[in-house]
Amino acid sequence: MAKANGGNGGGKTKSMTKSQIFDAVAQESESSRAEVKKFFAALEAVIREQLGKKGPGVFTIPGVAKLKAVKKPATKGGEQKMNPFTKQMMTTKPKPASIRVKGSGLKAFTEALK
Numbered sequence: 001m002a003k004a005n006g007g008n009g010g011g012k013t014k015s016m017t018k019s020q021i022f023d024a025v026a027q028e029s030e031s032s033r034a035e036v037k038k039f040f041a042a043l044e045a046v047i048r049e050q051l052g053k054k055g056p057g058v059f060t061i062p063g064v065a066k067l068k069a070v071k072k073p074a075t076k077g078g079e080q081k082m083n084p085f086t087k088q089m090m091t092t093k094p095k096p097a098s099i100r101v102k103g104s105g106l107k108a109f110t111e112a113l114k
Contacts, residue, residue, distance in 0.1 A: 022036050022037055022040070025039075046059075047059050047067065051067060051068075051069040051099075051101060052069075055069075057069040057071075060106075063106065063108065063109060064105070064106060064109050065103050065104060065105050065106060065109070066103065066104055066106060067101055067102070067103045068101070068102045068103075069099050069100075069101055070099070070100045070101075070102055071097070071098075071099055072097060072098045072099070072100060073097055074094070074095060074096050074097040075092070075094060075095045076094055077091070077092050077093045077094030077095075078091060078092065078094075079091070079092045080092075
C-alpha cells in the first residue's frame with residue numbers, strides 16, 4: 001500500500017510539500033514566492049471553472065498533463081451479488097452520483113521522464 005507522503009514504490013525520497021513546490025518554482029522562474037502562490041491560486045480557479053458543471057470537463061496544463069472530469073452515475077442498491085473473496089452472497093449499497101478527476105501525462109512530457 002502506498003504511503004500518504006511519498007508512496008513512490010519503495011524509494012527513499014518523499015514527495016515535495018506545497019511550500020517546497022512554491023519555493024522551487026519561485027527559484028526556477030526567478031519570481032517571488034508571493035507571485036508563485038498567486039499563480040497557483042489563479043491556476044486552481046481556472047481548473048475548477050473548466051472541470052466544473054458549466055465547463056467543458058477537460059483541462060490541459062500545456063506541456064505537462066491533461067485533466068478530465070468523469071461523471072459517475074448513481075447506482076441503486078439492493079442487488080444480490082457474490083463476493084469474489086468469500087464466495088458469499090451480499091447486498092449492494094446505493095451510491096450517489098459523483099464526479100472523478102482523471103489525469104494523464106502528455107506524450108512529450110512522459111517521454112522526457114524516461
